[in-house]
Amino acid sequence: MAINRSELVAAVAEKSNNSQKAVNDVLDAVFDVFATSIAQGEKITIPGWLAVERTDRAARTGRNPQTGETIQIAAGHSVKLTAGSKLKAAVAKK
Numbered sequence: 001m002a003i004n005r006s007e008l009v010a011a012v013a014e015k016s017n018n019s020q021k022a023v024n025d026v027l028d029a030v031f032d033v034f035a036t037s038i039a040q041g042e043k044i045t046i047p048g049w050l051a052v053e054r055t056d057r058a059a060r061t062g063r064n065p066q067t068g069e070t071i072q073i074a075a076g077h078s079v080k081l082t083a084g085s086k087l088k089a090a091v092a093k094k
Contacts, residue, residue, distance in 0.1 A: 009024050009027060034052060038052060038053070038054050038079060039054070048084045048085050048086035049084045050084050050087060051081070051084065052081055053079070053082075054078070056076075056077055057077065057078055058075055059073065059075040060073050061073070
C-alpha cells in the first residue's frame with residue numbers, strides 16, 4: 001500500500017488542524033527548498049528522520065544492451081536519501 005500526495009496532505013491537515021491548501025503550500029515550499037539546496041550541493045539533515053544529499057557519479061564505460069556496443073556514460077549527479085534513527089525505529093516496530 002502506498003500513500004499519494006493528496007492523502008498525505010489530507011492526513012497532515014487533519015493532524016495539524018490546518019487547511020489542506022495551507023499544508024499543500026508548505027509541502028510545495030519544502031520540496032522547492034530541497035530541490036534548490038540539493039542542486040547547489042548542500043546536504044539537508046532532519047535529525048532523527050532523514051538526510052538528503054547530492055552524490056557524484058564518475059564517467060564510466062557501459063554497453064548498449066541491444067547491440068553490445070561499448071558506450072561512454074558521462075559523469076553525473078544523483079540523490080542519496082538516508083533514513084534517520086527515529087524513522088528506522090518506527091519501521092522496526094511494525
